[in-house]
Amino acid sequence: MRTAIVVIAIAACTALSAQQGPDRSHPPQPGPPPTLKLPAIQKRQLANGLPVWVVERHEVPVAQVNLIVFTGTADDPTGKFGLASLTTAMLEQGAGSRSALEIADAIDFLGADLAAGSGFDASAVRLHVPVARLADAMPIMGDVALRPTFPPDELERLRKQRLTSLLQSRDDPATIGALTFSRVLYGTTHRFGTAAAGTAETIAALSAADLRGLYDSAFRPTNAALLIVGDVTTDKVLPLAESTFGGWQPRGAAAPAPKLPAVQQPARREVYLVDKPGAAQSQIRIGWIGAPRSTPDYFPIQVLNTILGGSFSSRLNMNLREKHGYAYGASSTFDLRAAAGPFVAAAGVQTDKTADALKEFFVELNAIVQPVPADELTRAKNYIALRFPEAFETTGDISRRLEDMLVYHLPEDYFAKYVQNIQAVTAADVQRVAQKYIQPNRFVVVVVGDLKTIEPAVRALNLGTTKVLTVNDVFGPAPAVPSAGQ
Amino acid sequence: MKAAAVFLALVLSSPALAQSPAKSGAPAAPKIEVAYTQFTLPNGLRVILHEDHTVPLVTVNVWYHVGSARERTGRTGFAHLFEHLMFMGSGHVKPGEFDSWLESAGGDNNGSTTNDRTNYWINVPSNALDLALFLESDRMGYLLDTMTPATVDAQRDVVKNERRQSYENRPYGQASIVLTEMLYPQGHPYHWPVIGYMDDLTAASYDDVVAFFKKYYAPSNASLVVAGDFETAAARRLVEKWFGDVKAGAQVEPMTIPGVALVGVQKKTLTDKVQLPRLTIAWLTPPSLAPGDAALDVVGDVLAGGKNSRLYKRLVYDLQIAQSVSAGQNSQALSSYFVVQATPRPGHTLDEIEKIIDEEIAKLQHEPPSQHELDRSLNQIEASFYNRMERVGGFGGVGDQLNSYYTTTGDPDWFNEDLGRYRALSTSDIQAAAAQFLPADRRVELTVVPESSTKK
Numbered sequence: 001m002r003t004a005i006v007v008i009a010i011a012a013c014t015a016l017s018a019q020q021g022p023d024r025s026h027p028p029q030p031g032p033p034p035t036l037k038l039p040a041i042q043k044r045q046l047a048n049g050l051p052v053w054v055v056e057r058h059e060v061p062v063a064q065v066n067l068i069v070f071t072g073t074a075d076d077p078t079g080k081f082g083l084a085s086l087t088t089a090m091l092e093q094g095a096g097s098r099s100a101l102e103i104a105d106a107i108d109f110l111g112a113d114l115a116a117g118s119g120f121d122a123s124a125v126r127l128h129v130p131v132a133r134l135a136d137a138m139p140i141m142g143d144v145a146l147r148p149t150f151p152p153d154e155l156e157r158l159r160k161q162r163l164t165s166l167l168q169s170r171d172d173p174a175t176i177g178a179l180t181f182s183r184v185l186y187g188t189t190h191r192f193g194t195a196a197a198g199t200a201e202t203i204a205a206l207s208a209a210d211l212r213g214l215y216d217s218a219f220r221p222t223n224a225a226l227l228i229v230g231d232v233t234t235d236k237v238l239p240l241a242e243s244t245f246g247g248w249q250p251r252g253a254a255a256p257a258p259k260l261p262a263v264q265q266p267a268r269r270e271v272y273l274v275d276k277p278g279a280a281q282s283q284i285r286i287g288w289i290g291a292p293r294s295t296p297d298y299f300p301i302q303v304l305n306t307i308l309g310g311s312f313s314s315r316l317n318m319n320l321r322e323k324h325g326y327a328y329g330a331s332s333t334f335d336l337r338a339a340a341g342p343f344v345a346a347a348g349v350q351t352d353k354t355a356d357a358l359k360e361f362f363v364e365l366n367a368i369v370q371p372v373p374a375d376e377l378t379r380a381k382n383y384i385a386l387r388f389p390e391a392f393e394t395t396g397d398i399s400r401r402l403e404d405m406l407v408y409h410l411p412e413d414y415f416a417k418y419v420q421n422i423q424a425v426t427a428a429d430v431q432r433v434a435q436k437y438i439q440p441n442r443f444v445v446v447v448v449g450d451l452k453t454i455e456p457a458v459r460a461l462n463l464g465t466t467k468v469l470t471v472n473d474v475f476g477p478a479p480a481v482p483s484a485g486q
Numbered sequence: 487m488k489a490a491a492v493f494l495a496l497v498l499s500s501p502a503l504a505q506s507p508a509k510s511g512a513p514a515a516p517k518i519e520v521a522y523t524q525f526t527l528p529n530g531l532r533v534i535l536h537e538d539h540t541v542p543l544v545t546v547n548v549w550y551h552v553g554s555a556r557e558r559t560g561r562t563g564f565a566h567l568f569e570h571l572m573f574m575g576s577g578h579v580k581p582g583e584f585d586s587w588l589e590s591a592g593g594d595n596n597g598s599t600t601n602d603r604t605n606y607w608i609n610v611p612s613n614a615l616d617l618a619l620f621l622e623s624d625r626m627g628y629l630l631d632t633m634t635p636a637t638v639d640a641q642r643d644v645v646k647n648e649r650r651q652s653y654e655n656r657p658y659g660q661a662s663i664v665l666t667e668m669l670y671p672q673g674h675p676y677h678w679p680v681i682g683y684m685d686d687l688t689a690a691s692y693d694d695v696v697a698f699f700k701k702y703y704a705p706s707n708a709s710l711v712v713a714g715d716f717e718t719a720a721a722r723r724l725v726e727k728w729f730g731d732v733k734a735g736a737q738v739e740p741m742t743i744p745g746v747a748l749v750g751v752q753k754k755t756l757t758d759k760v761q762l763p764r765l766t767i768a769w770l771t772p773p774s775l776a777p778g779d780a781a782l783d784v785v786g787d788v789l790a791g792g793k794n795s796r797l798y799k800r801l802v803y804d805l806q807i808a809q810s811v812s813a814g815q816n817s818q819a820l821s822s823y824f825v826v827q828a829t830p831r832p833g834h835t836l837d838e839i840e841k842i843i844d845e846e847i848a849k850l851q852h853e854p855p856s857q858h859e860l861d862r863s864l865n866q867i868e869a870s871f872y873n874r875m876e877r878v879g880g881f882g883g884v885g886d887q888l889n890s891y892y893t894t895t896g897d898p899d900w901f902n903e904d905l906g907r908y909r910a911l912s913t914s915d916i917q918a919a920a921a922q923f924l925p926a927d928r929r930v931e932l933t934v935v936p937e938s939s940t941k942k
Contacts, residue, residue, distance in 0.1 A: 032613060033611055059538075104793035105792075109861065111869025111870075328650075328651045393876065481832040
């Protein structure tokens with residue numbers, strides 16, 4: 001059986017000659033898994049209290065430097081959705097004495113990548129650079145993170161760019177499906193019900209004062225941390241960090257942490273159809289509100305999802321792709337944020353098989369609450385646990401792991417215990433979390449497709465109350481983008 | 487064939503480089519070298535081993551030197567459909583076991599097909615190298631033992647859905663298919679899309695699978711790279727053990743390629759379910775690694791790489807009449823093409839955009855770019871060589887790059903020579919490439935317009 005690990009010394013295999021041919025009657029059993037030497041984290045602090053974590057990696061002459069700020073899009077106030085996203089996008093559009101073009105030219109000339117952006121739970125300015133150019137790039141990063149100037153013409157430029165992007169996102173069925181799903185689950189007032197960039201209305205209304213206000217209250221050394229990973233030594237890189245970020249002082253008062261409104265799970269199953277005339281596939285999203293990152297069910301959820309839709313051999317993919325050929329792939333995800341994000345099962349399926357595919361989705365969602373066979377459980381746990389070293393391969397990978405640790409307050413021994421925590425998950429744990437988080441009778445079902453072809457068959461499934469939404473219902477009216485000169 | 491083992495030092499992370507003072511301009515150029523061992527098995531399989539102990543992972547990477555260019559009319563998309571079949575089991579691996587065994591060992595895998603080649607990789611923790619080599623060798627040697635018409639049918643449906651998802655149901659998705667049809671004449675091996683035509687996917691038969699495997703999937707038409715956390719001598723023994731019994735096949739004859747050139751300006755307009763129109767202009771250009779290929783990469787950067795590039799700055803930044811613009815050389819083995827693509831903002835027209843694209847290309851054709859523009863591009867290219875060293879497995883990892891260089895040049899460690907192609911460029915080379923390869927009177931102009939605008 002696959003659960004038994006048999007150790008075979010490599011030397012034993014080499015006795016076979018090529019002419020004879022190797023024994024192919026059984027797959028070779030891997031020996032004991034290698035242990036990942038976790039990178040040592042040097043934890044320091046700058047004069048102003050900014051925490052600095054350094055990980056030395058000397059294989060490739062590059063460095064990754066991330067300044068993390070613990071305010072994200074989830075903190076956007078009502079009526080100003082898109083604020084964090086636009087604020088961080090503006091950091092590179094003018095900073096210190098440099099214009100947007102000068103920043104871009106200097107960074108490009110150094111062969112560096114500099115990006116500022118916001119996730120749900122944090123924002124970041126991230127620099128990746130050949131280590132020989134690190135000392136040249138850091139002051140530019142410092143300007144961008146600490147001395148943004150928010151030029152008015154740049155704000156108008158980004159506003160038009162974002163309104164146009166929003167207009168273009170109405171073209172893509174997968175984007176429509178994802179936004180519809182978020183909208184019907186979380187509504188218009190909860191931050192998770194609207195795209196990170198906001199709506200046409202909020203993008204048009206956000207002012208330079210709004211951006212400065214958020215910047216001043218969020219970008220403070222007491223609400224931030226600096227991560228440095230790469231071909232550096234802690235002692236040599238700290239003075240550079242100190243000269244770049246050590247003099248940083250808060251500009252305004254910290255804002256009180258806003259609270260996301262309470263949100264109700266759907267009481268019963270609901271179906272939402274969005275018309276995309278002539279579409280070759282239907283984009284399907286099924287699920288509800290899942291769990292927060294802090295859930296004690298974290299490890300069983302990882303195993304559950306790997307079995308259900310988180311790996312190639314998962315049930316959803318094997319059914320919809322390999323068995324029926326309805327889709328190029330099918331998957332499921334628990335989007336674990338500081339506040340509970342969605343659980344979603346998803347696929348793009350061929351139009352004429354839309355109802356059949358929905359049926360198969362529910363076959364698998366209903367079946368997952370039954371006890372999981374031992375070999376499937378072992379495979380899923382090994383897939384997660386044994387692959388863990390890959391998450392620490394590049395400087396970017398390592399910096400993201402450190403970000404998770406800081407943003408979600410993971411314990412000191414989180415990575416050291418990760419593998420054993422996954423391996424400790426039992427079939428009973430998986431069944432318990434499946435029963436808790438996979439309740440198909442209360443799931444929201446979103447289908448974006450060619451309604452004249454798919455609607456009768458989808459309605460005939462009697463999945464639940466069925467509503468037809470337009471793209472305008474989901475996105476609001478198409479944004480008016482002022483053309484140049486206006 | 488190279489059979490001699492060659493050891494080179496990996497000097498990438500030399501302290502001298504790490505501590506060299508970062509002056510503006512190009513710093514002293516470090517030499518990029520990747521150590522490897524190379525040998526050829528009696529059945530003709532070329533093998534390259536590269537040790538890297540950064541993390542306890544190994545990657546097994548195979549390139550078969552066949553892509554969609556080897557297909558025939560009426561059976562397009564076959565090389566890629568075949569790629570899918572390579573994951574469906576083999577003589578000693580039942581359907582489903584390839585993935586389930588790898589997942590049980592903490593492994594991942596994938597494959598991809600282009601016009602010129604098909605590649606496969608398996609990433610596993612270093613304790614499962616034996617398993618990965620067993621699986622890779624079994625499908626090289628014994629794929630047909632478990633292949634059935636039903637297997638072909640199942641993946642045919644999956645591939646059709648891949649086509650629907652990636653082209654038919656994606657905004658502007660049809661344009662990339664039509665573009666190569668316009669660039670390459672009927673019968674040219676780059677005329678049809680790698681994904682293939684729906685009718686041809688329907689027509690592909692089990693007999694085609696057998697013939698394709700026998701013709702193109704012989705070990706002598708493949709190269710194997712094993713890279714990562716292992717000892718070279720032990721890995722070599724494992725490779726010899728698992729691949730030694732794979733039978734040699736017939737030699738694949740080199741392709742004879744019809745010469746190709748554009749005559750005049752060829753225009754076409756497509757409609758799509760999109761909000762904004764899009765303009766694509768394309769030229770036929772020299773093959774990968776041929777003279778002009780590297781210079782055209784820099785031409786792409788000068789025109790549309792970053793905020794200060796000429797087209798981005800004018801169209802998107804200054805005038806704000808375009809939402810996006812891109813430009814670049816699409817390098818391929820037999821013939822490449824250079825593409826400029828732009829999407830106007832609402833209220834602006836393709837004609838406005840095209841006029842400025844033409845002006846900027848003409849300017850580059852008449853006057854070299856500044857040294858600063860060239861250096862900015864070269865510094866980014868050089869940095870990309872380091873960035874590509876950070877991952878050993880998967881697409882674009884060090885293992886995949888060794889196989890790519892081996893396939894295209896015969897030398898797996900061609901990193902430094904590749905970078906040298908760029909370092910040798912002068913500003914007048916960039917001007918000359920733009921002048922020679924981007925003529926205004928011999929090109930393809932493909933426009934996509936919103937469906938609704940044609941109904942009016």
